Amino acid sequence: MITIDHLTKRYGSTLVVDDISFEVEEGTLTVVVGTSGAGKSTLLRMINRLVEPTGGRVLIDGEDTRTIPEDALRHRIGYVIQGYGLFPHRNVADNIATVPRLLRWDRKRIAQRVEELLDLFQLDPAEFAHKFPHELSGGQQQRVGVARALAARPALLLMDEPFGALDAVIRSKAQDDLLAIQRRLGTTIVLVTHDMNEAFHLGDRIAVMDQARLLQYAAPAELLMHPADDFVERLVGTAERPFRLLSLTKVQEVLEAGRAEGEPITASESLHEALSRLLWTGRAALPVADAAGAIIGQVSVGSILRHGRPLP
Amino acid sequence: MRPSSLVRLSALLLLVIFVTMPEAFAFLFEPLITPGAPAIYNQGSLFALTMQHLRTVCLATLASTLLAVALGIFVTRPSGAEFLPLSRSLVNIGQTFPPIAVLAIAVPLVGFGEKPTFVALFLYGLLPIFENTLTGLTQVPPTALEAARGMGMNAWQRLVQVELPLALPMILAGIRLSVIISLGTATIGSTVAAKGLGEVIIAGLQSNNIAFVLQGGLVVALLAVLVHDGLGLLERIAARKLGRSLDETP
Numbered sequence A: 001m002i003t004i005d006h007l008t009k010r011y012g013s014t015l016v017v018d019d020i021s022f023e024v025e026e027g028t029l030t031v032v033v034g035t036s037g038a039g040k041s042t043l044l045r046m047i048n049r050l051v052e053p054t055g056g057r058v059l060i061d062g063e064d065t066r067t068i069p070e071d072a073l074r075h076r077i078g079y080v081i082q083g084y085g086l087f088p089h090r091n092v093a094d095n096i097a098t099v100p101r102l103l104r105w106d107r108k109r110i111a112q113r114v115e116e117l118l119d120l121f122q123l124d125p126a127e128f129a130h131k132f133p134h135e136l137s138g139g140q141q142q143r144v145g146v147a148r149a150l151a152a153r154p155a156l157l158l159m160d161e162p163f164g165a166l167d168a169v170i171r172s173k174a175q176d177d178l179l180a181i182q183r184r185l186g187t188t189i190v191l192v193t194h195d196m197n198e199a200f201h202l203g204d205r206i207a208v209m210d211q212a213r214l215l216q217y218a219a220p221a222e223l224l225m226h227p228a229d230d231f232v233e234r235l236v237g238t239a240e241r242p243f244r245l246l247s248l249t250k251v252q253e254v255l256e257a258g259r260a261e262g263e264p265i266t267a268s269e270s271l272h273e274a275l276s277r278l279l280w281t282g283r284a285a286l287p288v289a290d291a292a293g294a295i296i297g298q299v300s301v302g303s304i305l306r307h308g309r310p311l312p
Numbered sequence B: 001m002r003p004s005s006l007v008r009l010s011a012l013l014l015l016v017i018f019v020t021m022p023e024a025f026a027f028l029f030e031p032l033i034t035p036g037a038p039a040i041y042n043q044g045s046l047f048a049l050t051m052q053h054l055r056t057v058c059l060a061t062l063a064s065t066l067l068a069v070a071l072g073i074f075v076t077r078p079s080g081a082e083f084l085p086l087s088r089s090l091v092n093i094g095q096t097f098p099p100i101a102v103l104a105i106a107v108p109l110v111g112f113g114e115k116p117t118f119v120a121l122f123l124y125g126l127l128p129i130f131e132n133t134l135t136g137l138t139q140v141p142p143t144a145l146e147a148a149r150g151m152g153m154n155a156w157q158r159l160v161q162v163e164l165p166l167a168l169p170m171i172l173a174g175i176r177l178s179v180i181i182s183l184g185t186a187t188i189g190s191t192v193a194a195k196g197l198g199e200v201i202i203a204g205l206q207s208n209n210i211a212f213v214l215q216g217g218l219v220v221a222l223l224a225v226l227v228h229d230g231l232g233l234l235e236r237i238a239a240r241k242l243g244r245s246l247d248e249t250p
């Protein structure tokens, strides 16, 4: 668990991070979102002490990060930045091996780990291990950047706009891949973005920042239904709000009895997906199938609408 | 074999044959001399003088490289940043002071021979290496440095594993420039009795023998072309690893 405790950063007389406290549960993905200049990167960089706090502290599993030597702390925390910062003079395998080498793992263990990570990120070792960063596409560079950050199996991964340089299609794939890998490895992630869609897509919890302050720290649904103030409400987007809410809910949760006609939808899909299929096919209800493909009920426009307009 | 490597090899071969058995080329120089005068330099071995010349240049460049790179590293660290303007002016003085004047000043201090030449070449070679080291180090992508810091590399590891390798092609280009300048400049060392190819040229001037002057000049020129080419090759290898050719600065 990561505890951010009254963290403050001041440059001269300007407050860049103003007395922020929150906790990140083990194995969850927290998104820090806010407008440009809100202090998100500064907050993130105080966690691995790339920026020294003016006040407050950060605890990792109860251990004050100030008691750990800087470099040792950073060996334990993965870090991915916009643009990735791959080393242009090192090939993919050597880039990924950076932290294990700093930790003096033996050769065999490093080679094994590199291969494992390349597989995990769907980069064929035979093809990619010896390529240099300039020979990779943006999406491949991004995957190498994350693989490098995960090389020494950090329990915590910090990501600063890791998808900022990708086009929309690749970005959405990269987000899904990150979620899959996070679920699989159980890594705790703190991710900074200014993209609200990204925040809702990825976040178990979302921290909204504006002008150095933390306005709200809550689960996505909570943020939608009970925004702490006007700024959060505007940021969440009044027009998109119901659709975001639908995206957060699974078909499973509004399942009703019945046998509608048509192509079935899987119970683990979101209501957003179900509604869009209903609109497109012009039907009033769709059959719902479980993971194995057996029909287990139906989902109707009426049930989705009822869910999309929660009573206060 | 590619045409470029063919030219390279022939130039090298020509140089080696010429300095080891210059008499074989006597027929080329005979038309240039007054009858009775020697057509080929006869006051010492051309080969030995060439080696001496190279030795002086190599030692001086090595010394310039060590100081200039160390200085370049120092002034790009946070602790050394305030010395940047001072170092720049010092290195610039080394360059603007004519080597012949350096020789004149150095002789009373260190005596005749190789030493004053070494001092002149050393001072003269600093600037290109220093400036290129600075450029190379300041052009390291900031994201790479940020990532290096974020992964827990300490200052030394960042320098050795990230900054210097990325600056290497630029530094090599500076060294190449410095060597080329020194190869030519070293000929004036013979005015203060340093052994080198300048001797051949000066002997030619004193006895009014154009053949000698040409021979000295020819060997220096061939050396310069070969060294230029060889170091250029090295730079391209270093740069190719970084995925860019030297002409396109990022």
Ligand SMILES: Nc1ncnc2c1ncn2[C@@H]1O[C@H](COP(=O)(O)OP(=O)(O)OP(=O)(O)O)[C@@H](O)[C@H]1O
Residues within 6 Å of the ligand: A011, A016, A034, A035, A036, A037, A038, A039, A040, A041, A042, A043, A194
């Ligand atoms: N080293 C520094 N010295 C002075 N001011 C700084 C420094 N670093 C950041 N700031 C200021 O702190 C504020 C917050 O910066 P920060 O990079 O944390 O914002 P951000 O939320 O990450 O913005 P963006 O979305 O644009 O990346 C900005 O106004 C910035 O100018």
Ligand SMILES: [Mg+2]
Residues within 6 Å of the ligand: A040, A041, A042, A160
């Ligand atoms: Mg930022």
